[in-house]
Amino acid sequence: MIELQNLTKIYRMGNIEVPALRGVTLSIDTSEMVAIMGASGSGKSTMMNILGCLDVPTSGQYLLDGEDVVRLTDDRLAEIRNRKIGFVFQTYNLLPRLTALANVEMPLLYGNGHNRRRRAMDALEKVGLADRMNHRPTELSGGQQQRVGIARALVKDPSLMLADEPTGNLDSQSSQDIVAILEGLNQQEGLTVVIITHEPDIAAATRRIISMRDGQIIEDRPVGEADHNLEAASLERAERASNGRPTV
């Protein structure tokens, strides 16, 4: 699914070269659910941009579904983003003047989208927002907005779902909901999910944790018992917090 071979990325600021990725080699299989962790400045955002075909690496190889995407033009990259990649952002990035439905429909406008309305409604149903279709983002809670974001990422049936700190702006209950939705998509539909996060309990919900520091992978391990304990504790916390409060 994803093959990274000795990937580097160097940003140039004036005359100073700032390396963001320094030789990353990684492979992620179809239907895997992976967390990429790291402090800010560790290169995980750059990773996300390159994985999402928003940016191209300075050197190295990136095969997505067997297709070399390193030397593609901007328009070809846009096509690949449209066909294969679903983005979920920390700040949701919904268009405020559009309804939830129109927001979800938006990716279908680019590329050959038929049955747009139907497909957008299906996607919203999958994230449990069928009854909020005609609400604007400002009329939705953070958790609901993020679910619209997930629906928008889902609508094109992507092969890769990239979530950049998807719970960063959410309370713990909403966070658990969002993670649960992503987990469900991964397990039931076999969607490949890559979550970028710095919250260990979110990462614990995945099957594999990749830790980064200074533009390099320092650890790549399956999720173990310790992580699950952490997750359970967090779930408990969330449940306690939601006591006497209507669920989102």
Place this chain on the structure above:
Amino acid sequence: MNPLTTFRIALSSLGTNKLRAALTLLGIVIGVSAVITLMAIGRGVQQSITDSLQTLGTNLLFVRPGESSQGGVSGGQGSTATLTLDDANALVGSVFAPSVSGVAPELRTSGQVVFGRNNTSTQIIGVTPDYETVRNYPISTGQFITPGQVENNSQVAVLGATVAETLYGFRSPVGQPIRINGKQFEVIGVLESKGGSAFGSLDDQVLVPITTVYYRLSSQRTAQGGVSVGTINVQVSQVEDMDRAVQEIATVLRLRHRITGEDDFSVTSQQDILDTLEQTTNTFVIFLGAIASISLLVGGIGIMNIMLVSVTERTREIGIRKAMGAKRRDILLQFMSEATLLSLGGGAVGVLIGWTLSQLLNGLPLLGSQPIQTAARPDVAILALVVSAAIGLFFGIYPAMRAASLHPIDALRHE
């Protein structure tokens, strides 16, 4: 993305800031309606000028004396008295000028005309009997000047309608005395009113025998002797023969004046004058249009301005759309269609307003006392629409290119 979707998205984007879109639109509306209205007024003035000239008849030729030249200084056309009454008579029934059907020489001077306590200053035109038919000056009361009166330098006068009314009020002037430049004349007729023209009233003049002007009212004398004339009006039997008639007249006059070199006269046709006038008024119309176009240009700059603001404001949206797979072309089209929608919408409203204004102004006396027919024409309306669409494209392309070339990551990070 299909055009309809693009259009819908553009419309809804503009709809989010209605006041701003409306104000931007207003710039184009004012520009386009100004162009249409001013062009309509210009065309109307042009039309009324040519119309009034056309009423004089299109089969007329004017033979005028050539210019005098002293030490290389030209005195301008008609500054010498090279044409005589005999020249005019020679054109009548000449075998060399078969296309000529009527000849009416005239000699103008200005004069003070007095009756009782009333007086006015007016044009005194010395004419021959044929003037009545050649220049189409029908008599309303009394009679026109006779050949005998020309022969005898008679002191008789035919008054224009305005002069008659000024001096005699409601009384009939025929048979009444009149003093012209201190000399006693008798009024023998009054002309029918011809109304005003772009060159002043045709009713404000007094006709007397041409010989009377020459011998009794003006002091100009010809070198050759004989009665000098100012202009010889020549009527041509067929409008198609105009060019031939010009040649014929020139031949006759060259023979009479024994000219081998440069002509001492010139022949112009009504059409020449019309053409010159049309050229002049065209400049005027274009000038009006150009002034109005400036406001259209300002409107276009307004569109560009607002589109640039819009691109900056919506940088994040552009980033999101790009992340979702929008290509350069998609973003370019989106912003271009917004700009074009603004300019075309403004253009359409402007055409409506301009058209209505032209209709309202129609028939109003904008040119002196003469009502003008404002002519809002479809070609101007279509042109205005095309130009406003072009303005949208022209002023929209830069902001749209800026939007399209944004890098998705930078755009997404934009606050």
